[in-house]
Amino acid sequence: MTTTPxxxxxxxxxxxxxxxxxxxxxxxxxxxxxxxxSYIDLHRTVWSTDEQGHGPIIFAVSVWLFFRHRHAVAAIAxxxxxxxxxxxxxxxxxxxxxxxxxxxxxxxxxxxVGVLMAMVLLCWGNAALRVVWFPLFFLVFMTPLPEVxxxxxxxxxxxxxxxxxxxxLYFAGYPVSRxxxxxNVGQYQxxxxxxxxxxxxxxxxxxxxxxxMNLMQYKSVARNVTLAVLVVPIAFGANVVRVMILVxxxxxxxxxxxxxxxxxxxxxxxxxVGLILVLATDYVxxxxxxxxxxQGSAA
Numbered sequence: 001m002t003t004t005p006x007x008x009x010x011x012x013x014x015x016x017x018x019x020x021x022x023x024x025x026x027x028x029x030x031x032x033x034x035x036x037x038s039y040i041d042l043h044r045t046v047w048s049t050d051e052q053g054h055g056p057i058i059f060a061v062s063v064w065l066f067f068r069h070r071h072a073v074a075a076i077a078x079x080x081x082x083x084x085x086x087x088x089x090x091x092x093x094x095x096x097x098x099x100x101x102x103x104x105x106x107x108x109x110x111x112x113v114g115v116l117m118a119m120v121l122l123c124w125g126n127a128a129l130r131v132v133w134f135p136l137f138f139l140v141f142m143t144p145l146p147e148v149x150x151x152x153x154x155x156x157x158x159x160x161x162x163x164x165x166x167x168x169l170y171f172a173g174y175p176v177s178r179x180x181x182x183x184n185v186g187q188y189q190x191x192x193x194x195x196x197x198x199x200x201x202x203x204x205x206x207x208x209x210x211x212x213m214n215l216m217q218y219k220s221v222a223r224n225v226t227l228a229v230l231v232v233p234i235a236f237g238a239n240v241v242r243v244m245i246l247v248x249x250x251x252x253x254x255x256x257x258x259x260x261x262x263x264x265x266x267x268x269x270x271x272x273v274g275l276i277l278v279l280a281t282d283y284v285x286x287x288x289x290x291x292x293x294x295q296g297s298a299a
Contacts, residue, residue, distance in 0.1 A: 027119055034096065034115070038108050046105065046144045054204040058142035061211065065135035072131045079125035089118035110143040134214050141207035157202070161236065162192045165243040174251065183243075185251045192243055205235035205274040212278055223289035230281050238274040245269055 039059075046052040092114030099107025113136055120129045120136075129136075158181045166178040169185070177184045181192040209231035213224050 085121035202235040234277040
């Protein structure tokens with residue numbers, strides 16, 4: 001049996017014309033006036049730290065995801081939802097004003113999700129919002145977390161990572177001992193810092209896992225939820241590997257090597273290990289959650 005293919009939209013169908021160009025230009029200008037100062041503050045503060053240096057990457061991926069869905073949005077019939085749109089916009093601007101006045105970056109930057117959501121509803125409607133919901137949600141991962149929350153959660157995480165890393169290395173025959181979050185290996189002492197085993201690194205790896213699931217477009221809700229939950233222990237394991245690498249480099253090549261280029265490169269190792277573990281876990285989940293074959297037209 002064959003199916004009649006639907007007519008594809010022209011490649012330039014997403015490009016606005018006339019009044020739409022003016023409207024989108026004014027919206028872009030308004031967004032720039034609101035949030036460019038916020039992004040400058042992010043660049044000067046949290047984005048320059050090891051703990052939240054992932055912010056620019058999250059932002060770039062979000063922009064790419066929005067751009068990726070441009071044709072799908074252009075193909076949707078425009079049905080604005082003014083009541084919800086203006087309501088969400090008003091609340092989001094109030095949140096922005098509160099965050100800006102109190103120098104609270106979480107509220108100031110986080111409000112952009114609501115502002116963008118409101119603009120989608122006002123310009124296109126609910127159908128377009130369903131298309132771009134993930135790029136909007138992904139922006140949450142670049143929002144700075146409150147320092148109080150980070151401090152409360154990071155302490156136990158660092159302790160757990162230190163315990164596991166020390167036990168594995170000791171079992172492997174290395175002269176490793178632990179006092180709190182300080183690891184002693186040979187004549188060296190290493191402090192497990194927040195960037196090595198903190199909440200922000202787990203937050204970033206969770207974003208990586210969700211991005212992977214979105215790109216794979218799995219239809220099984222159970223598979224997606226299971227993988228999302230398993231990303232948490234995967235992130236923990238990746239942090240353990242990162243700490244172990246730094247300990248081993250320091251032990252074999254000295255403190256200068258451990259605190260030099262390798263220390264910065266260990267951050268990349270964290271994400272590479274996390275991605276490999278996510279792919280391996282997803283492969284195993286594929287044995288239990290079978291994706292339904294997509295029925296297409298006959299050749």
